[in-house]
Amino acid sequence: MAALLMDRLPKLLHQIAFRRFWTAQTISFLGDQVSTIALPLTAVLALDASPAQMGFLGALASLPNLLFALHTGGFVDRYGRLRKLMILCDVGRAVALLSVPVAYALGSLTLPQLWLVAFVTGTLGMLFNVASNSLFAALVDRADYVQGTSLTRGSFSFSWVAGPGLGGMLVQLVSAPAALVADTVSFLGSALLLRSISVREPEPTKKTSDSHIKDGLRFVLRTSVLRAKFLSGGLLNLFYTVYFTLFLLFISRELALTPGMIGVALGLGAIGALLGSFVTGWFSKRIGIGLTFIVGSVVFPGALALVPFGTEDKWIAFGLVVVAELLSGMGLMLCDIAGSSIQQALTPDRYRSRVQGAYLSLINGVRTAGALVAGALGTWIGLRPALWLAVIGGVLSVLPLLWVPVARMRTLPDQAE
Template identity: 80%
Template sequence: MAAQLLDRIPQLLRQATFRRFWTAQTISYLGDQVSTIALPLTAVLALNASAAEMGFLGALASLPNLLFALHVGGFVDRHGKLRLTMVLCDLGRAAVLVTVPIAYALDSLTLTHLWVVAFATGTLAMLFNVSSNSLFAALVDRKDYVQGTSLSRGSFSFSWVAGPGIGGMLVQILSAPVAIVADVLSYLGSAFLLRSVAAEEPTPEKHESKSHIRDGLRFVSRTPALRAKFLGGGLLNLFYTVYFTLFLLFIVRELKMTPGMIGVALGLGAVGALLGSFVTGWVSRRIGIGPTFLLGSVAFPGALALVPFASQDKWMAFALVIAAEFLSGMGLMLCDIAGSSIQQALTPDRFRSRVQGAYLGLINGVRTAGALIAGGLGTLIGLRPALWLAVIGGVLSCLPLLFASLARMRTLPDQAE
């Protein structure tokens, strides 16, 4: 029996170096997502933030991707020191976040303080993610990319739903500002694990900054599958950011849900994501990697329609939020694992950091606009209509995939030139 269980453990997780890297990465990702609910709930519950102020908070958290990601991709390719960079990013985020509970205890916490923290942690998270993507290629053989990508992106996607659930429960138990202490500890744990990761890092390339960035963008623009993935992903991120920026305000103020109920609902969404991570490989073998990506791109935002559909019956609303998070979590895994595997397979090693920088800059950067749009829509037309617009826009974001080879891609593609 023990031997049978051992056989089911992915081969990469039996390697101590990759296991430490993956565990540290997972812990750090969870910390990021705990912050995504602990900081907004601190603004809502401790500082009584408005929809516009919440939009500004969300915009500042994602603004670093828009401002710096392309340059960071080139910087990482040129200067290396990937593991050290990741350790410093974890320690930096811990140092910045610990100021929130300290300021709260001293009764000096302000929205401006939270805005600065959101921008600083967003910058460090972006640098961590770009470096992590390049260190992954140094640790994993090409023949294991699909398995490694599934583990790495699976933990990232899982953190999207597990982290906010954990954050909600911690807020219920400890209060929103104090819950951030758990986030600080997660970054310290990640830094400790990364110190023991030994890898032969790639030799940095010496290129001029402008040429380096331009080469990465040109590669993406001339690869049709990546171009469609980036465009569809950008639209999906835009509309999902509008949705999530207003989601907490809506379920707290209109559906009257408590932080504990929010934590339970989001935690059960993590169960859906976990199930999605298990079935993604099976689904992709049955219908193809491209159709799996397309299915997830529709299911992820489409399931969220259950939330604005909810009435003010608290327990019925609670059930609908749980169902929305569970089904959306499954869709997220199908979308992200399949899409990331396609991107890894298409991208040559020499472009890996630049393509990841382009991804963060051009895809996640739209979250800045999404958060600002959310603040305006929530103020002008109300929370429920704004959520409906976000869900409809998210579903329609799959259209670029239908006009590219992605929708017909049965197996992972060869590396693009």
């Protein structure tokens, strides 16, 4: 039976080194996303945080992408030691997160500590992601790159939906601070798996970091599809951050959903992500990789419009959140797997870390602004109107993709130069 199951796995998962790398990366991604709900719920439930304080917490978690990601790409290319760097990032996040339940047990937990933990874990998570992108190229032959990208981006996208659901259920079972203990264990497990991998890493380059940064930015700016993808992704991240920063406050306070109901709803959204990962290839073959990317970019934020329709009837509200998360999870996978495959196909190996660093800086960096905007909107106009603005803005973020020939891409494009 085990041999039969192995035969049905994608070819890359038959390789021990890649399988351990992919498993470690998946565990680490999942731990990141558990933190995205366990830390905010700790602030809400244990410290009674306000919308503005929640916005500041979200901003600090994403601020490292804005401050460091561009330079991190050059740093990783120049200094190498990718596996060791990823292990240190895992251990560092485990230690930072463990400080929260310890402080809570001692009765000394404060919002400034949560803000510091969010900044530290955000910094280490960003560094881990850039290094893993380069280590991936050392583990995977170019002929298997699309399959490998689908596996790694698929697990990343799946963690976006499954992680918060798992975090919500852990909060219901053991309290928000204690849920972070499980998160700590996940990062340590990822570090142990990475330690067991033997791989010949690429030689560090002799160029300076500043030169690397300029080269990566020039490549992105002169490649029209990447330029449009980054702009669209930046807008989508901005509005989704506004939405998610206020989402937990809205459904826990105005819709009165319990942490357990929140966890179940988000967990069922993981089923949508899983379905999306299965059907992305089918959609790509039927309507083309480009149109699959566009459809996912609309469905991912558009499905979330169901949440602001929530009423005082707790079960109706719960049902709307479940359906929204289910459909949004599917859209996320269509968007992320197709979009990431297009980006990887266009990007030459020599630019990979720099483009990834630029992506994290220019795309994820806007989450800092989104979290601050969310805090302001939630305070000034209320949670429900702010959610509506976030959903509408998220849907409109697809427009830059319509200005370039993405919709006409039936298959992956050739590498750009």
